[in-house]
Amino acid sequence: MTETFFERHKATLDQALEAITTRGYWSPYPESASPRIYGETAAADGEAAFKVRLGKTFELDQPGGGAPLGGERSPFGLALDIGYPAPDIEALIGAAQAALPAWRDAGPQVRAGVCLEILDRLNKASFELAHAVMHTTGQAFMMAFQAGGPHAQDRGLEAVAYAYADMMRTPASALWEKSQGKHAPLRLIKRFHVVPRGVALVIGCSTFPTWNSYPGLFASLVTGNPVIVKPHPEAILPLAISVEIARAVLTEAGFDANLVTLAADTTEAPIARDLCLRPEVRIIDFTGGSSFGDWIEQNARQAQVYTEKAGVNCVVIDSTDDPKGLLRNLSFTLSLYAGQMCTTPQAIFVPRGGIQAGDEHWSFDEVAQKLAGAVDKFLADPARAVAILGAIQSKKTLARLEACRTLGEVVLAPRALADPAFPESRIRTPLILTTEAANRDAWGRERFGPIYFIVATDSTEQSIALAREVILEKGAITSAVYANDEAVLAEMEQAMMEAGVALSCNLTGGVFVNQSAAFSDFHATGANPAANAALTDTAYVAGRYRIVQSRRPAD
């Protein structure tokens, strides 16, 4: 008998199950793109595989028909010119429902094995996925490789581990024996079935199509639900490749490939609302803007809904004993992917009276100028700048970057940079503004993109209070503080706990507030308006299936 997928990946699953209980560092998918790890030809093969996709129809052999659709154009200038299967919602839902029973009856172990095999093959496709992510999101190549490949795979595996652990907590059967004193005991055999909710829908975003979609995709799939993947119309390719790989593994394992299908659409003819309201759709995972996310939460009442939306991430600067480290750390944070991460700070609160910085006192203006200067210097070398900034994914963000110049006093103006490899790239350095706490209309709502406000406050106490307030009102996925005094750190931690947001303290080295490591960091919390769920905890997986029991006399 040949080895099953479950047997093949059992050691990895066991390590993942251990990692989610200790939450130290762990990752099974190497983030280094080194040929020593991925193979001498992996990089070239991946690029070639990507290029073969261009200008063609992406065949998936899934139900439906009609003229292929698509219109992705790389933020680096390349027209992808790929046509995806036109979605036939009725057919996709019907096919998903037809595929469900055998997948449900296969049980948690078989499903986990298949999911780990899919993740393993996604890992092997990391270079191809990197190019696909790069040329849809605008992420620079190395980030597209790491965040779009192994880090996304980590998050997928994390969801599998949480769901598997939860499914296995209830035994498949039990003997219930109740003593009746002198009489024979009552004895029943009970069986407990894991029953999926129904058809699951995953709605991807334009900036992290794989990283933000894999958790919902794998959490739903491993718990027995067929999944329809609806990518953002500008970032279809990474998910189309992912769906293709999932379908291949499912087929190989003897299951219906229609357990995972692609429902691509265009900006002109969106289908997400229709999908969300279908009564057969019982689970929805959404990443994207707050207004559509809120709409789903309000309207898709038949489904269990998990959303990650927008917010105003905050940094409170009180003091630091490592001013250079602070500037270095924040320069990277504000530059990485040109602020297009849901974890990048937007509002940086600094007391009007300035801060203690090592042995020096920096006035508010000095803090602003030093931070602007540090970012400017960090991005002075064009080659490095392009490799960090990537390109601006959306033209709307480009327009926003210009429009926001008037929202405060400009301490760093955005510059357009050129990427020699891609002359038509939309590359911009950050805009940094200073403003007053009272100007909340400017800094206190999400300004997606490399747009940062250094906000003058009366005191650190006010900084913390403002951060807490704006996060409770608008939501946030990250917060950070720089302070020498343990009492200030404790006050911030208490406030951020009440605001329901993850806090990073005194990051001056090689870890950045906008990075979130699977198996250790929870991404979002569900406790403020930026998201109604966290990646990943038990609450994220437990509602995706139900336990249905039977019982009968044991004798």
Place this chain on the structure above:
Amino acid sequence: MTETFFERHKATLDQALEAITTRGYWSPYPESASPRIYGETAAADGEAAFKVRLGKTFELDQPGGGAPLGGERSPFGLALDIGYPAPDIEALIGAAQAALPAWRDAGPQVRAGVCLEILDRLNKASFELAHAVMHTTGQAFMMAFQAGGPHAQDRGLEAVAYAYADMMRTPASALWEKSQGKHAPLRLIKRFHVVPRGVALVIGCSTFPTWNSYPGLFASLVTGNPVIVKPHPEAILPLAISVEIARAVLTEAGFDANLVTLAADTTEAPIARDLCLRPEVRIIDFTGGSSFGDWIEQNARQAQVYTEKAGVNCVVIDSTDDPKGLLRNLSFTLSLYAGQMCTTPQAIFVPRGGIQAGDEHWSFDEVAQKLAGAVDKFLADPARAVAILGAIQSKKTLARLEACRTLGEVVLAPRALADPAFPESRIRTPLILTTEAANRDAWGRERFGPIYFIVATDSTEQSIALAREVILEKGAITSAVYANDEAVLAEMEQAMMEAGVALSCNLTGGVFVNQSAAFSDFHATGANPAANAALTDTAYVAGRYRIVQSRRPAD
């Protein structure tokens, strides 16, 4: 140092944590009302404690004011004449919010200890609670003792165990250490806080005020949420006593008693809708009718909502090798608490061509007549009948029992019985009707009370299909089947799994389809319209809190 509540109850908690993983028989709270277990004077003391409550104001020393309200009248005829604190919603919510931080910061262990102490004291008050449950719900005394006392306490502890296990899955802190090759590793200390959602609301029902409320009450409380308890206006006393006990233990443990408050109301001036829509209310547990439950699910969008509503429980009779056992078992099931359990069957499907019953063949009419005869005989002795049937809780049910006589052919007409101890009791024996499968309007919607339909079908195959259909449409909490053929049992199990309902097979002995044992049976599933949650699984507890983390350099 004196023993903490956690230390005092740790062994019980450990056993509960073990029980939820094995789901065999376990209960820490004895269901036997024997004086050898509860003490020689426990019964008399409990009755005296109950009687002292009558005709008085129930003092709780909670915020608010105004004239006491109430109007409970026992289905056995007794006017309780108890006045409860008039609820001041604003004050109760404010007090709950003020009480939250210290309770949150106490952590899972301290909270679990306090919850187990509350449960222990509820257990010691089981006799008093039994009288309170009896004289609000109409349950006969022994059932009121068991279901309202120890079995309800079991369900409360089960919820504590699930929630505690889930909270403890994430460590309080972790060291994250990521190798950097030749460089020093990146090291972060991470802290993970369990943060409650906010104010929790528990809305009780009139038939099982404690059994159906304790799971939500304890699940919310142990995860750090203050709880406002809103009883059914006709069944306040059991929950008022429970709230009183909880407040005493909380005070003794050094916490704010307003972590658990009572919001009593009257049928004339209901407050549940207002409470449900308060933005501060972040968790709602509801047991009751489908229309209000559905309304809460649709409208209380700010809250995590858990509902248990109504449905049409089904029995499929195909064949049996123990006809006497079948009749005995169903007679008890249809008589117990006069069908006022959410687990009692309503529709009993029998093939028009009859069934194999041991060595005999019974025609459809014979099945109906034998079942009607068995129920009639089972309730022939008035003393036993009264002790099993209890009284009819609601006058609406009494009226329904009369109105439903015309919905089919009467094979057993309801009779009024007298309880010598309570001459004004509303005691009725069941109504059993036969009807055709086509008459779905009659049998296919919930007819709460001792109203049963024996439904003639073309075949067992149709019986199973009808059960599946009606459960998917209207919901159900239980189903049952009698069949000799393993293939029929398997077909029924498959259908009921798809309908998302618990199945009992061939119960002919001392276990009944309407009984659900904590730590072993899941009560409801959340997979059909009768409920959106199950008592108790991880999904029932995990959404009641969030994990909020902080991280800082370790060095």
